Amino acid sequence: MFKTLKDLEIDGKTVFIRCDFNVPIDEFGNITDDRRIRSALPTIRYCIDRDCKVVLASHFERPEPGKFEEKYSLYPVYKRLDTLLKIKKELYFDDSKSGEVISKRALELFEKLEPRDVLLLENLRFDPGETKDDLEFAKQLSQFGEFYINDAFGACHRKHASIHAIASLYDKEHKGAGFLLAKEVNFFHKVLENPSRPFVAVVGGSKVSGKLEALNRLISKVDKIIIGGGMAFTFLKAQGYEVGNSLVEEDLIDEARTIMYKAKKNKVKFYLPVDVVVAPEFSDHTTVKYLPSQEIPEEWMGLDIGPASTRLFREALNDAHTIMWNGPMGVYEMEKFAKGSIKMSHYIAESHATTIVGGGDTADVAARAGDVDEMTFVSTGGGASLKLIEGEELPGITALES
Template identity: 55%
Template sequence: MQLLSIKDCDIKNKKVFIRCDFNVPIDDYGNINDDRRIRSAIATIQFCLDQGCAIILASHFGRPKGEVDPKYSLAPIARRLNQLLRVDVKMAEDVVGTSAMSLAKALKSGEILLLENLRFEKGETKNDPALSASLASMAEVYINDAFGVSHRAHSSVEGITAHFDDAHKAAGFLLQKEIQFFSTLLERPVRPFAAIVGGSKVSGKLEALINLLPRVDKVLIGGGMAFTFLKALGYNVGNSLVEDDLLEEALNIMAEAKRLGVKFYLPVDVVAAEKFAPDAASRLCTVQEIPSGWMGLDIGPATVRLYRQVLNDVQTILWNGPMGVYEMDRFARGSNKIAHFVADSYATTVVGGGDTADLVQRIGLDEEISFISTGGGASLELLEGKILPGVKPLLKKG
């Protein structure tokens, strides 16, 4: 998958619109808890500065639902960009209103303008053509560097591209890196290739699992989704999370893995609890002995040992989805143990964004992973074999 590259785009001394993903976690006091997404955009922004560009940055933040809400202002993002770039970042009071338009028009070479939250405009998530045209009118060149939202057909991601020809639109360095990494992972992985797939539901990972099966050598299942597979095999899983409408699909996936010669692993023991709560009574048990009315909330130590042994000889590891309810310390042990083993592995290790990225960052292992995607939903759709709406217009012809 070859993308139009910012390096091949004539941006010198041009006014450039860069769609970024600055949707970062912020606490009640306006402090940014994790600026990884902001730091990931710096290479593209700095490259444009070096080319003498006037830069207009745009991003969404949270879900303000088309209404102006000070809680979702990008002001904290502007302050962080000031610190990272050591350049004064101007902040517009709106998205396509008087403030944004006048500041964009007056922007000079080497200056940066950050628009207010794109989702303050109702048309953003509806891919409104009028909003796309207004955003496009601000600049001569469009750069998409927002992988985390490229699976959304939004005005600033997909609609805006119609206003620029191939010589004046391109992918930024982050978007290129994400697409190239996942393309290589799915098309030319170094083998043996193992996929660790967790999270709460099979339905959220169903298409990804189906697309991955012909490409991997081993699949290791964890998290709540494991109980749908276990129940399909006839185990009594108590009150564990199960999608009863997908039991047959779970059996089909396991049968297809067997047909393809893919080793398919399920937990052999779990940490079960009386209820879904951090203070609930809990116990360790095999998957055959989950007490009636109890629920599995983490993989157990025997499963951790089994999965470590399974991963010992692999050369590529893809991990998407935690092994348990990692947000609660009592049920995070399995996920943490697997995270440490993956981080210490000599394999190429790829974490598919979202909760898994949050998990490895929480326990300080993010620097030990070969590649951490900045987009959970976007990376999942790539694993499903889809071409993202924000990426399709940036594909090289032929």
């Protein structure tokens, strides 16, 4: 098992913290959801309180390596962090727009750091070495800290230099997990290994292929599975229904049948939408109909679960003691097709169960529905949380343990 921040003797040292500040930003450069920044604050403040010199690093989106683009700069994160952190000392940021992570200016700022000062580096992905897991780039990053702390759960499933290669440069006494990362891993492990029952998994999203391993593992863990989103149509097709132009992964129809068979064999109740919101095209201005799942017209496509499905799913959630939700129920980005996802979010939030929300789109739905504060736990990592559910080892975690 990895060490956590509290297990390390960091007092008065320089600490390099890998954060996940990959936050949504609108067309005007304003941060629309700062939960990931807020989630990192306990780890940062803990280091500041111990008179550390703190260096923060994160990726943001997918810029072209080696080229500075204003829209991919961490400058908006720096401004928000400055507001949230409220430190009496300095928060520094290299705003030279050089396109370099380890720029001359960044090194100058690092040299002048005093205890309790904080330096935020520019977007790690501006350097080609980050996504290549380049050891040389990792060595350059390691000069910013006697200790390495990984608090970027949302990026732990990626084998990148600041997540994976850099950890190999520190021994176990000088590397560990931040509070957020430790909390995420412990929470998922506890829920999957020893949940309060009935344990219900609500699984949505567009494709079965992205959730195949998770579904296969959940069947042996849960008491009920509720399926929504585009992936439901592959299961409906596997049951012999005609689904029109709805999204179907033809090559996974047999796999869908196998999953339903395993559920029946394990006495896991398996719920699919009984009605859907259908439209002739994927558009905000199109005509919509509410139809039973068996009656989707040939040229139409299902884009959300219908009202009867939401009522059915609500009944299925009524006795739940643990609910794990990963994936929206429809194309929630469009208002016409968002009702199913929003209602499911409300139902999950209103339940008396322990509720775990996977990151990414699922967390976005919960935020849009105004339910985040009502959930027991909202993960900061969609892809990483899915890999944990699948039982896969995350490169970021194994690197801390080795």
